[in-house]
Amino acid sequence: MELFLQQLANGLVIGSTYAVVAIGFALAFTVLRVINFAHPDIFMVGMFAGLAATAQWPALGLLVTLLAGAAGAGLVGFALERMVIAPLRGRDVLMTLIGTLGVAIVLQNGMALIVGPDPVAYPSLLPRRFIDIGPVALTLRQVANFAICLLLLGLVSLYVRATSYGRATRAIAERPDVAAAFGVNVARICQITILLASMMAGLAAVSVGMLYGSASAFVGLLYGLKAFICMLVAGNRYFEGVMVVALAIGIIEALVTGYLSSSLRDAAAFFVLIGVLYFRPNGLFGSYNT
């Protein structure tokens, strides 16, 4: 029972990170009809932007690192939208997929050129301390990561449901042509969506870097595939659904690691995907017609 609760908590922590990256994927896919393969690498860029900021101004602490991560990722995301995604609007989904994949290759290898291909140490910025919640022991960093990700997810949910921009976002997801006819500035919303998704990924990336104490130019691959699966399993109609599925996949992975073997961990997500797609091809919570 104790192992179960401990793995449940570990799963929630890692699942919340999957959720933030998956929401970025889902936002880009629903609003722009783009499978943004560069998104996980924007996450990676955010991680290193935060690292650069702490190396430059070590005194300023956690907040500045987080902001730098968001700024770096946001900048790259915005440039990506302007230079690659916007010119390919209305093209086949696969075309933008290949385009963003090219950008991903450039980002990964460009970053490997700057920081080297091996993982580098990431400063922790938080004291090394354990927090006991009942029988479960979590490190302060795990709790901080969970809190940051949960806060981001809450804010996205609020943005999409309760602001006028969020309503425009949902309108475009439903019917881009009708939304445009009703005066929604589609190009503007697209820019904002990618910017938001990228900045969120940047924040989460800094927090993940601190959690594991290391950063690598190729870290994006791992999170990218998991986030992609989360989006497919949930379907893209409800962003909250994507969040729930991401948390669930994190928990399933942690339980598989705890009770079966860590080599089966990466396969678990695919088993979930195949099972769900077989019974509900539009995802658990349904998808927009794309």
Add this chain to the structure above:
Amino acid sequence: MNFASFEPVIIFTLLNVVMALGLYITALSGQLSMATAAIAGVGGYGSAVLTVKFAWPFLPSVVLAALAAAIVGAFLALVTLKMRDFILKLTTLAFGEALAVLAFNWDYIGGANSFTGIGLKTTIWTALAATAIALYIAWRFDGSRLGLASRAVRDDPVAASAMGVPIARMRTITFALGGALVGMGGAIQAHYMLVISPHDLGFFVSLNFIIFLLFGGLQTLWGPVLGAVLLTALPEVLRFTNEYRLILYGLIIVLVVLLRPDGLLTRTPTGRAIRILGFTLVKARPVAARAAEMSAQPLPSYLLTRQAAE
């Protein structure tokens, strides 16, 4: 310039051409399969098991492996028959990953430790022969009634169906024939790499073939050939740029996608104008002239219906 040092590049390029042609045939009925690497893996594992565990000779085991890949391809087509476009692509993706997981956990074929000990049977001549076979099959299929029918399914399934083209059968045929070519390429590649691992079946390997197709252009059979040749050879040609190699590779892909969204090779049946620096060297022929030219020619036999032929 030492020829022998280029041999691996040439062989991998040729085999990628074979598999890209297989995917081209699959895509002719309108659906890009995202499980190419997994189907190549069926061929690779199949031929490896036959030669190593059953001591079969090279050629029959490649043929049987290609057949197995064709059956898996046909099965994939039947499973995805009723699915809509995007879900179909995702299902092929999940299917490929499922095969990779299966290979990972099946100890008879090596499991996570890969299948090792495959004999070196592939030479540059084997690869050339396979390329010739694949080109011939793709070329004949392209111009045949079946090829035209599958294009009709691709362009408008409803209209094709109304004209009596059996959509389900066309999908199955293209997936099976494409799967056979992909499986043949995979089998021959396994006998050159000498080891095949579950990771070779994964999504990112499949994605390579999709990039070949979209980079070269899907409109003619030469597009995938050009894409496979350029993109396999490109990292080698760029080797002199050292660490900038993959960055340039990525940039070139992005530029082609942005500048030629239909791929490098496209097709204009009416002929196209050749312009250099704003000067028109050759004018585009008007569509009417081309149409008149075409209607003056007799119809090729495969376009004639039975009654008209009689």
